[in-house]
């Protein structure tokens with residue numbers, strides 16, 4: 001297993017203050033686009049609050065038989081392997097030097113890789129804070145082999161939403177850019193060759209404590225990327241799909257508009273959503289993946305399901321998210337007022353269309369690689385991605401965007417479930433073709449890209465804090 005933390009060694013490391021107040025705005029409101037207000041007097045406070053609620057360590061687990069303890073983070077990750085790294089550029093933040101940084105989650109600190117006013121190329125943006133999220137595919141591939149590329153993309157979608165929602169909760173807007181020339185961006189940020197740039201996220205807004213930018217010249221410290229493992233196996237199909245989805249400077253002139261997704265309203269109208277006042281900061285930091293769900297009699301309500309589905313339909317702010325590519329299919333096991341069966345969710349009319357009736361517990365678990373969690377949940381999901389439409393709009397790059405969207409929806413499901421007193425788990429392991437057959441999906445209806453489950457979690461004895 002490669003080391004779980006990337007460090008850029010030999011550079012100045014800046015402290016991010018601890019024990020700050022976390023955003024109090026209710027999580028469900030933030031998920032619905034309400035901006036919070038957690039005023040930060042200076043740049044380090046702002047960055048600390050932002051990262052504490054999006055990328056920091058939030059708990060640990062201990063394996064009872066060996067005593068081995070490992071960290072869990074605010075953003076979830078397939079196998080807890082965390083291929084995603086957070087880099088950021090700042091310009092004109094109060095009491096914080098302009099420069100380029102890498103976030104060190106193991107110590108909640110910022111590694112200063114460059115100091116001064118970095119020219120905003122190739123992102124070309126005047127935003128005071130610009131994040132670059134990267135993936136280290138090897139961190140996933142040593143365990144999941146070729147399939148790891150998908151998990152890296154899902155994890156990226158989760159990390160993006162973790163960041164975007166934390167930003168919203170402390171009162172600023174974010175916009176993600178997926179369409180950029182990969183090699184130029186990697187060069188500009190001087191990434192180690194095992195890190196691939198995936199998303200640029202710009203933050204701006206009145207809550208960002210700003211001053212005039214520094215006028216000094218750029219000084220590069222760079223730093224040495226730590227070696228994550230003594231050996232590395234090449235996964236040529238991962239390198240191939242990554243190459244196929246890369247953009248060059250020439251191909252990057254503008255992003256094309258995608259055809260709109262098909263619409264319907266579904267014959268079952270969802271009731272008004274349930275509400276919750278649980279604060280964003282608490283929900284973001286308490287979110288955990290359920291180990292399993294209590295498969296007994298306890299059901300969730302249709303208003304809870306309505307609230308969970310509603311947050312998936314809210315706009316995502318990204319250059320590739322003008323038209324959406326994911327359609328949600330639900331396996332309803334125990335939802336009061338909704339018969340067991342398979343349903344398709346139609347976001348425009350907040351309705352459900354019944355596809356199959358009857359008990360789906362064995363099918364949902366079986367399709368999810370035999371994982372009982374998908375059968376013990378109150379509701380499980382298949383996210384069906386319209387890869388053809390994405391490719392028509394964005395070429396091969398569209399493959400990434402469909403998975404980013406799936407991860408982003410997954411993150412919204414996690415937070416909504418937590419806010420409503422339920423638990424959730426992302427499920428990347430499923431039998432693709434069997435899902436298509438079971439749902440009677442014609443090839444033009446898309447391909448399954450992600451599974452999910454929500455219910456009442458069983459206690460996890462390994463969880464320590």
Ligand SMILES: Cc1cc2nc3c(=O)[nH]c(=O)nc-3n(C[C@H](O)[C@H](O)[C@H](O)COP(=O)(O)O)c2cc1C
Nearest residue numbers: 072073076077078079080154288289426427428429
């Ligand atoms: C893309 C993705 C795929 C995942 N797939 C599975 C899965 O197939 N089965 C499972 O039990 N958990 C799965 N998980 C949950 C992770 O194991 C979990 O996020 C990780 O252990 C970290 O725990 P935390 O979410 O509580 O921080 C997945 C999570 C993500 C983000």
